Each structure stands twice: as C-alpha cells, then as structure tokens.
Amino acid sequence: MSIDQFAAHIGLDWADKKHDVCIQFKNGERRFEVIQHIPESLDTWLNTLHKQVNGRIAVALELKKGPIVYALQKYPFITVFPVHALSLARYRQAFSPSGAKDDPQDAELALDLMLRYPEKIKTIEPSTGELRLLQQLVEQRRLLVEDKRRFVNRLINTLKQYYPQPLEWFSHRDSGLFLDLIAKWPSLQLLKRARANTIRRFLNSKGGPAVKHTESRIEHIRNALPLTTDQYVIEANMLLAVTQVKQIKLVVESIKVYDVRIDELFKTLPDADIFKSLPGIGPCMGPRMLAALGDNRNRFNSAEEIQNYAGIAPVTERSGQKSWVHWRWQCSKFVRQTFVEWAAKTVHTSYWAGIYYQGQRSKGKSHQSAIRALAFKWIRIIYRCWKTKCCYDEAKYLKALKERDSPLLKT
Structure with a gap:
C-alpha cells in the first residue's frame, strides 16, 4: 500500500x-x-x-x-x-x-x-481470527510454563533449607506424587510418624513406573535423619513449601486447560497438517510453529527472512580488514526459542538431522551451536513446505539429498 x-x-x-x-x-x-x-x-x-x-x-x-x-x-x-x-x-x-x-x-x-x-x-x-487467537494462546502458555519452572525452583530451594530428602527420592519435582507428598507430609518429622503401610499405599496410589521405587523410598524414609531440629525454621518453611505446592498445582491445571484449547484450535486450521508432518513436532510444538509463521504467504518472501526474524541467522559485521560474527539480538525471542527447541527434538526423530548434528559436534561446536545450525537448515525446508502448502516427507527429502550427492549422507 x-x-x-x-x-x-x-x-x-x-x-x-x-x-x-x-x-x-x-x-x-x-x-x-x-x-x-x-x-x-x-x-x-x-x-x-x-x-x-x-x-x-x-x-x-x-x-x-x-x-x-x-x-x-x-x-x-x-x-x-x-x-x-x-x-x-x-x-x-x-x-x-x-x-x-x-x-x-x-x-x-x-x-x-x-x-x-x-x-x-x-x-x-492481521491474520485470521483463529490464528491470532492461537498466537496469543501459545505465548501465554509458555509464560505459564516459565511460572511453573520458577515456582518449582523456589520449592526446591525451600526444601533445601529444612527437608532435602524428597529431592533425593524424586527426580521429577513437578510430578503429582512429589507435590502430594510435600502437601501431605511437609516435614521429615511428620513423614516419619506415618506408618509404613500408609506411605506404601500413598506411593502406589498413582501407579505407573513410580511403583517400582516404593520399597526403596520407604527404606530411605526409615533411615533418614532431619537436617535441622529447629522448630521455628521448620514451621516457617513448611508453610512456604505447602504454599508453593498449591501454586505449582494451580499453574499445572491452567496449562492443561490451555493445552486442550490449543489442540482444539490447531486441528481446525488448514495449515495444521503441514506442521504435523514434521518429525518430533508433538502436540506442543506444532501450534507454536504454525503461530510463528502464520497463514499469510506474503509475509515472508524467502527462508532468509524467517531466519533473520527468528534470530537464527547470525549477524556478520565488517569494518576495514576486520570481520566478525555475533548473536542476533533484535528478533522475536519466542519464535527463536520455538525453532531451537523443536530442532533439538529432531536430532532423535529425523535421520538426516541426527547425522547433521553429530557432524557439527565433531567439528568442535557446542550442543547449542549445533542445534542452532540445525534450526537454520530446517527453516529452509519448513519455508518451502509452508510456501507450497506441502507436507514434509522425510523419505522424499533423503532421496533428494542422494540425487544431489549431498556430503551429508557420506558422513
């Protein structure tokens, strides 16, 4: 215009x-x-x-x-x-x-x-109303995930002050079983007063893989010694720990509500199948990828524009005889996070992506540098699929690499 x-x-x-x-x-x-x-x-x-x-x-x-x-x-x-x-x-x-x-x-x-x-x-x-809604929902969901992470870290720090044993017994500090344990027995002293059968029934109530650890956890509880016996320290931190457990549970429930709505909305969008076809996309990353690119095919005219917009492409500066490359600061941080997180998943779900990642690592690049390089390469493929409205086909892409005699398949 x-x-x-x-x-x-x-x-x-x-x-x-x-x-x-x-x-x-x-x-x-x-x-x-x-x-x-x-x-x-x-x-x-x-x-x-x-x-x-x-x-x-x-x-x-x-x-x-x-x-x-x-x-x-x-x-x-x-x-x-x-x-x-x-x-x-x-x-x-x-x-x-x-x-x-x-x-x-x-x-x-x-x-x-x-x-x-x-x-x-x-x-x-403006994109369609449904896509604008999706864009807001996926960003808001990510904020809730960050809130959950922050609350979990606070809970971990609180337990370290007076009750560190549950951190050794459980590797997932945001699991329902871990949170329920802290809510029911917010101190080691209260936990040790409970009968072994009561604790056993509690630990087995959720079922799943956690059941196999029940007996060893009961044994650890029996032999555990309190970090502190100062009742004032214990009482204050008990109250804080229970409060933080409630915060985590509330955020977890809110994330589930967002997941349901995002999934419902994502399925109704015409471009959903394009992103569902990508390896390792999952129910979370698919909507985020669609929200990142949008539905306006005139928004980006090349893969390079997306690479710059997402902050995946590095910035090269030149002055005289000097030249240096640095991280791109001015970009959409959420979009960059989306591409990088998804690219990391493709290392184990895409044959060529796994080879490319290992090749980058063998050159001495760090994990993050290798993942960003992989994301840079993926964006060119995604752009082509998005622009032509075609789903990604791993076999078709590998065939194209073979026909071009790509050195990627020779490593």
Whole structure:
C-alpha cells in the first residue's frame, strides 16, 4: 500500500495512560495532541479526525501488538505501521546525541520514519481470527510454563533449607506424587510418624513406573535423619513449601486447560497438517510453529527472512580488514526459542538431522551451536513446505539429498 494513499499520517508515542501524537495532513500542516488511553476518548478522537480528513489514516508507532494496537485495528479506516523500537532510538540519537527521550518528539520521529522510508516499514496485516487467537494462546502458555519452572525452583530451594530428602527420592519435582507428598507430609518429622503401610499405599496410589521405587523410598524414609531440629525454621518453611505446592498445582491445571484449547484450535486450521508432518513436532510444538509463521504467504518472501526474524541467522559485521560474527539480538525471542527447541527434538526423530548434528559436534561446536545450525537448515525446508502448502516427507527429502550427492549422507 502506497504511503501517498492516506489522507493523514500520524506518529504515535504510546504509554499506559496517554498517547502523544503528531498528525500531518495532506497540505503538510503538522499538529501535536495528547490522547488519553480511554476507549471512549480514543473513539471520539479517531472518528472526529476521520470525518475531518475524509479518508484513510496511517499510524506509525513502535509496537506490533498491545492495547493501543488492538484498539486501532478495530477501525477499518486505520492502517498501522509498526516502527522497530531500536530503529526509532537510533533515529532519535541522530538528532539528539544525548539520547534524551521526549514523547512528542518520538511521535514526530515515528511519523518521519514512516514518511521517509515507507518501503522499510511494512503494515500490520492481521491474520485470521483463529490464528491470532492461537498466537496469543501459545505465548501465554509458555509464560505459564516459565511460572511453573520458577515456582518449582523456589520449592526446591525451600526444601533445601529444612527437608532435602524428597529431592533425593524424586527426580521429577513437578510430578503429582512429589507435590502430594510435600502437601501431605511437609516435614521429615511428620513423614516419619506415618506408618509404613500408609506411605506404601500413598506411593502406589498413582501407579505407573513410580511403583517400582516404593520399597526403596520407604527404606530411605526409615533411615533418614532431619537436617535441622529447629522448630521455628521448620514451621516457617513448611508453610512456604505447602504454599508453593498449591501454586505449582494451580499453574499445572491452567496449562492443561490451555493445552486442550490449543489442540482444539490447531486441528481446525488448514495449515495444521503441514506442521504435523514434521518429525518430533508433538502436540506442543506444532501450534507454536504454525503461530510463528502464520497463514499469510506474503509475509515472508524467502527462508532468509524467517531466519533473520527468528534470530537464527547470525549477524556478520565488517569494518576495514576486520570481520566478525555475533548473536542476533533484535528478533522475536519466542519464535527463536520455538525453532531451537523443536530442532533439538529432531536430532532423535529425523535421520538426516541426527547425522547433521553429530557432524557439527565433531567439528568442535557446542550442543547449542549445533542445534542452532540445525534450526537454520530446517527453516529452509519448513519455508518451502509452508510456501507450497506441502507436507514434509522425510523419505522424499533423503532421496533428494542422494540425487544431489549431498556430503551429508557420506558422513
């Protein structure tokens, strides 16, 4: 969409409670305003401006998502141009070497970037409603997983203060059996008062592989000695441990609710089969991969664009006779995490991926470097499948490697 098609252009510097805006009209006139972040205020201001200019309005701001973006997207006459925050900061520094931030000035700079470099700033093109929902759900689920990990680490630290034995008896510190044990017997003293048969029935109640460890755990409980006998230390940490167990259980249940909804939604999307065909994808990674690429085939025009967007492609800098390569900082961290975590799974589920990983390791690369290199290679395959709407076929890809006499199959 040409930038000249708009009746007015706006640079917006957002905040929680108010937004500074710089409006440029067709005649070149500029006007600064401050809009309160209240739905009614935004609605009145936008509709009044729309009637005044009688045409579409372009808005530049340093966000791709968030409350103000969602608010603007409900108006059909608004087109949002997201400006990268680092680009805006560097542009500001070009005029103010001190780097001092000023909200009205930032609004004007965002406007200038949109007007001067329209080919560099792509409009936000919303995906289908179902895909936007999936994108939010998978990111929110990941936040809950991080919360669970944080709560589990806190519980481990609390138990180390007065009751470290369960950490030796159980390797999975977020399992239902482990959490129920801490909730039922939050101290070694209370656990040792229980009868052996009571503990045995409890440990066997969940069934599964844990049953084979029941007798050895009972023996450990019988011989265990308390780390401390200070009742004040024990009482305080008991209360904290039980509280943390409740937090973990609540987060685990919430994650299960998200899993059900994500799975239901993922199955209804037309591109789901493409990502289901990938090796080692699983019920968690499939929706995340689909959410990362989206359903707009014009969003990425090459695999390199995805590699850069995901932060998998390294950055090469050159100055004079020097050249160095470093980690890409400006990228979507969640998308990078998605590709790297999935690539690690393919080492054991894809024949060529396992060979490629071992080849990287034999060159002296660390595990993480080898996985990132594998993710870089996978993105080219995924891009082709996504662009052509074809499912991945391992046998077909191995045949293609053989026909090209790929050195990968000779290692």
